[in-house]
Amino acid sequence: MRRDNIVLRSLAQIGDCALFLLRILAAIPRSLRHVRETVRQLWFVGAMSLIIIMVCGLFVGMVLGLQLYDVLSIFGGTSATGTVVAIAIYRELGPVVTALLFAGRAGTSITAEIGLMRATDQIAAMEMMAVDPIAYVAVPRFLAGVIAMPLLCCVFCALGIFGGHLVGVSWLGIDNGTFWSNMTASVELVKDVINGVLWKSVVFGTVVSLIAVFQGYTTPPTSEGVAYATTRTVVASSIAILALDFVLTAFLM
């Protein structure tokens, strides 16, 4: 098939990506032997991303608190700051910003690592030694991303709430009790935390990890190819996250 048309090329990429997802899912039982490798990847993509996620969550919460206080004070409704911070973070900012950061922090490193393995023929060597590279290289990284993303998102949201509290209560002087009671009165477990935080972050984690592993695995084995693949991971992940966010919101509302 000629792949000179950009539409055809994109469609082919999406199709290849979907087939790759099936190969990964089929390889999950085989990769159970490599649980330690999954744990190691979880350390790399999850635990090592904690700092950036926590700092960003804190600042997102703080700036939300500041902006909302400013707008809500027009209506004399500053006591609703906590509610709006929580809802904005749970439903949108938490999952989306975490996923974008995750794509930049962990997705790129996955792509670059696998791409370099491909470029230096390590993957070919594994095949020679009858080690399934999908089960040993791709699946642990994919699973680690799927598991790490919701956890990171929860940490992000908690720090975001803390940041909003810091600005709203400690700095701008909203009453502490009002802040929490308004929040707990309006934020719902299923609608906001489960549908917003958990579902979205699981989907985003799956998509980002899939794109990262796929781009690394199919990269041309040159240094230029690895560079392009890394860039494509960030671009494709960002577009997929924002587009899927709209679709998910429409379905979960």
Added chain:
Amino acid sequence: MSQRQSYAVGTGLFIVLGFAALGYLATQTTSVANTSRGPSYTVEAHFANIGQLKERAPVKVAGVRIGQVQSIVLDPGKETADVKLSIDQRYNQIPDDSVATIFTSGLLGDQYVGVQYGHSKNPVAAGGTLALTRPAQQLEEMLGKFFGAGGVADNLSGSYLVKARFSNIGALSVGAPVKMAGVAIGSVQSIQADPVKLDAEVTLAIDKKYSQIPDDSAAAVFTSGLIGTQYVAIQPGGSPDMLKNGDEMVLTQSAMQIEDLIGKFLVSGSSTDAKKDADNGKAGAGDKH
């Protein structure tokens, strides 16, 4: 091996931290935090209107939370809402003639059930009913009372309809009050643009009590205050004949547009200023002489 161990420990810590954050979000920042724990008993109350009351809304006595709304269902066959209140067991001395009222916390806040104690010696039993309730106050009703305009529906039985034509009604809306001498006597029933005469045909529903309005009275669209809502003011005329159902008021005065007013003010203001200056000048000159 030791390196692998440290991965495992770090990863475990990361997972624990993630789940701790999830637990914190789920239990401390959502309505789950409001779920009362410990033994409770259920009391029923029937409300004519629950407004925006939701399940798990707090039940308060003297502003202190004593329980929550367990369920809200419409009483089958009746037009009342059957609200089940789950009240903490330690508050089991609520008199059975207490009044349950639906309040709103603040202007924009959520609604809750407030219980005001009665004087009965008998506490309401588990599964019992609080017979005395007050429904939620609807903002529309309160505003209606405040502005003195009954809703359109209130007037339909006891009102008669009068038409008035305006070349401009400004921001007048259906349901706006009709006032005479500042007292509301009816409301605007409908507003339609006349495709032929190119003006607005306003139907006024006026209370039957006020049937002694002369048929040469004038209708004008006024604004209450600077940014208030607009209403129709009726200025009585001197005719011996009275307005009847279906009559049309001939004398009307359209809404003042703020642009027109400012325009007039600027033009006339400058001219009077000029005149005043001239007078002052003359007076000054006269003084000097």
